[in-house]
Structures are given as C-alpha cells and as structure tokens.
Amino acid sequence: MSDNSTTNIKEISPLKSEAPIIIYIDLKSPYAYLSIAPARQMLTQLGLIADWRPFVLDIPSYLGSAKLDRGGKxxxxxxxxEEQWSGVKYAYFDCRRYANLSNKTIRGTVKIWNTDLPAIGMLWLKSFADLEEQSSQGSMLERYIDAIFEPFWKRELDVEDLSVILRVLEQIDAPTDGFLPYAQGEGATLNTWLQESAFNKGIFGVPTFILPNEPAMDPQHEKFFGREHLPRISWLLDGRKGPAPDVAYHLNSEVDDEALAKCAAEPRMAPELLVTPPQLTTFFDFKSPQSYLALQGILALKGEGISVNWRPFV
Incomplete structure (x- = not known):
C-alpha cells in the first residue's frame, strides 16, 4: 500500500490517465451500479486496469427533483x-429489469441524494494506492464500491452523513486517520475541482468510459456514455480484432430461464408478449438517429417470427 500523500490537482486531467480506460461512476445512478460488474468482467478478460473516478450528477438540473415521505411511498x-416523471419512471423500470438478471436490488431513492461525500471517499482511497493496486481484485477501492452501492440501493445508507462514510471505510479495513479533516478540506476541494473540470470536458452522465489513448488514433472513440458500449470498448482495447460490434447488453452466461421471465414480467407484463405470434410495438421518429440505427435490428426480428407494429412518435 502506498503512503497517503496530498493529491496535486494539476496532476489530474478528466480525459487523461496512465490506465487505458477511465470509468466515471456516481453512487446515485442505478445505471452506474449495473455497469460495475460487466466493466470489471471486461477488464479481467482483457487483463487491463482501470482508473475508477467519481462523478457527481446534478439530476435536478435536467430531471427535476422529488422527495418521498418517511415511508418511502x-x-x-x-x-x-409530466415528461420528467415519465423519464424517471422508465429509468427505474429499465434498471430493475436488468437488475433482476443479477439478483440486485434497486429501490427508488426517497430523494435526490448529494453524493459528494461518497465521491470524496473514493478519492481518499485512491490516494493510498497506484492504479494497478486500485484495480486488483479485492482492493480497498473495489471493496468500498461494493460496500456502498449495494446498501444504498436498498435504502440502507445515508450517504449525506460523514460518519456513515467513515463507518464504511472502517468496515472494509481502510485507513481512516485523517479522513474527517480530508473530507471537509482537501478532499472536498479536490472533488469540486474534479467535478467541474470533468463537466467542462463534456462528461455529463454515468457510467462514462474514457479511452485516453484513442484521440491520437480516432477521436470519435475517446468517450462513451452507457454500459451498452462495453462491447465496442472491449473491441477497441483488444486491438480492434474482427468487425466492430454494435451496442449490446451482455448477459451473464449463468442467467436461467426463471430470471429471464422475471426480467420480462416485472414490474408489469407487456401484453404484446402474450400475443401469438409474438409482436413488438415500436415507436419511431424519422428525425431520430437512434431510430435510424435501430432499424436494421428491428427488421431482422421478422426472421425470428416476430411481427413489428410500427407507430410514429414526433
């Protein structure tokens, strides 16, 4: 373990690292939570390390805010x-659908949490180890991420309480001497600077994956937002062998039929799944590039005996 030392802000660049990939995550993002396991799996398969960094989302600025009562209902x-509520409700539905495949619990948060303190906890741990040690299996940083994400999404962790973050550090046997003044001073300053500089470099959400070595070869492959890009990221990091893969969510090979059925059925069963032959209702907009890129894959469903019910959405 390296000795803790003051981190020089000027040494950190939002898009640069000695690791081949930077991964930005935020505790309050269920999408970030779901990206951790497949990202680790990819790194293990490729034998690579990553520079895991915190990014604190400003959710109220684009999705508004809401707070539940003490019962959480x-x-x-x-x-x-109404549009923002639709986006939020769908996000949780989408995340729970995939969380069911890996037995993860994702409960809607009772409010928009300020996750600066968990971010500062990450920065504290990163100051004790180099990138290789941070990325090793069972590292302090890995244990911290696991110890804080899982209970948070079960509504069991008040991450705005500094003493809670301290207890998590103690729980994983991490150094804690000096953490409290660090969190209120140097760590807070570093975190504020990192968030502002990352945002100014075009990082707006999580998970965001940065490939520091790509700009010299192909600038369009420097930055990826969303775990659906992991197949392409893996292809890039592995030397671009074979054709470039499309976006995809890779499923765990151990997922059984029962888990898949639960994934499809919760929180409600889509009536189209009960139609024979199977039918997929697809909303599209001609001015949407995402609709255009999805066209080939949707048309291919006909070969699997699935009919498509096209509906325009403007």
Whole structure:
C-alpha cells in the first residue's frame, strides 16, 4: 500500500490517465451500479486496469427533483414535469429489469441524494494506492464500491452523513486517520475541482468510459456514455480484432430461464408478449438517429417470427 500523500490537482486531467480506460461512476445512478460488474468482467478478460473516478450528477438540473415521505411511498415535494416523471419512471423500470438478471436490488431513492461525500471517499482511497493496486481484485477501492452501492440501493445508507462514510471505510479495513479533516478540506476541494473540470470536458452522465489513448488514433472513440458500449470498448482495447460490434447488453452466461421471465414480467407484463405470434410495438421518429440505427435490428426480428407494429412518435 502506498503512503497517503496530498493529491496535486494539476496532476489530474478528466480525459487523461496512465490506465487505458477511465470509468466515471456516481453512487446515485442505478445505471452506474449495473455497469460495475460487466466493466470489471471486461477488464479481467482483457487483463487491463482501470482508473475508477467519481462523478457527481446534478439530476435536478435536467430531471427535476422529488422527495418521498418517511415511508418511502408518497411524494411530499416535487417540481417535475409530466415528461420528467415519465423519464424517471422508465429509468427505474429499465434498471430493475436488468437488475433482476443479477439478483440486485434497486429501490427508488426517497430523494435526490448529494453524493459528494461518497465521491470524496473514493478519492481518499485512491490516494493510498497506484492504479494497478486500485484495480486488483479485492482492493480497498473495489471493496468500498461494493460496500456502498449495494446498501444504498436498498435504502440502507445515508450517504449525506460523514460518519456513515467513515463507518464504511472502517468496515472494509481502510485507513481512516485523517479522513474527517480530508473530507471537509482537501478532499472536498479536490472533488469540486474534479467535478467541474470533468463537466467542462463534456462528461455529463454515468457510467462514462474514457479511452485516453484513442484521440491520437480516432477521436470519435475517446468517450462513451452507457454500459451498452462495453462491447465496442472491449473491441477497441483488444486491438480492434474482427468487425466492430454494435451496442449490446451482455448477459451473464449463468442467467436461467426463471430470471429471464422475471426480467420480462416485472414490474408489469407487456401484453404484446402474450400475443401469438409474438409482436413488438415500436415507436419511431424519422428525425431520430437512434431510430435510424435501430432499424436494421428491428427488421431482422421478422426472421425470428416476430411481427413489428410500427407507430410514429414526433
């Protein structure tokens, strides 16, 4: 373990690292939570290390905010539009659908949490080890990420309480001497600078994957947002062998039929799944590049006996 030392802010660049990949995550993002395991699996398969970094989302700036009562069921305060509520509800539905495949629990948060303290905890641990040690299996950073994400998404962790972050560090046997003043001083300053500089470099969400070595070869492959890009990222990191893969969510090979059925059925069963032959209702917009890119894959479903019910959405 390296000795803890003051981190020079000027030595950190949002898009640069000695590791071949930078991974930005935020505790309050279920998408970040779901990306951790497949990202680790990819790194293990390729024999590579990563530079894991915190990024604190400003969710109210684009999705509004809401707060539930103490029971966690009734909204007591909110300033969201109907469109924002639709986006939030779908996000949780989507994440739970995939969480079911790996037996993860994702409960809607009771409010928009400030995750600066968990981010500072990450920076504290990173100051004790080099990137190779941070990326090793069972490292302090890995244990910290696991110890904080899982209970948070079960609504068991108040991450705005500094003493809670301290207890998590103690739980994983991490150094804690000096953490409290660090979190209120140097660590807070470093975190603020990192968030601002990352945002100014075009990082806006999590998980975001940065490939520091790509700009010299192909600038369009420097930055990826979302775990669906892991197949392409893996292809790039492995030397671009074979054809470039499309976006995809790789499923665990151990997922059984029962888990797949649960994934499809919760929180509600889509009536199209009960139709014979199977039918997929697809909303599209001609001005959407995502609709255009999805066209080939959707048309291929006909070869599997699935009919497509096309519906325009403007």
């Amino acid at each position: 009734k909204v007591t305060k909110q300033n969201r539009t």
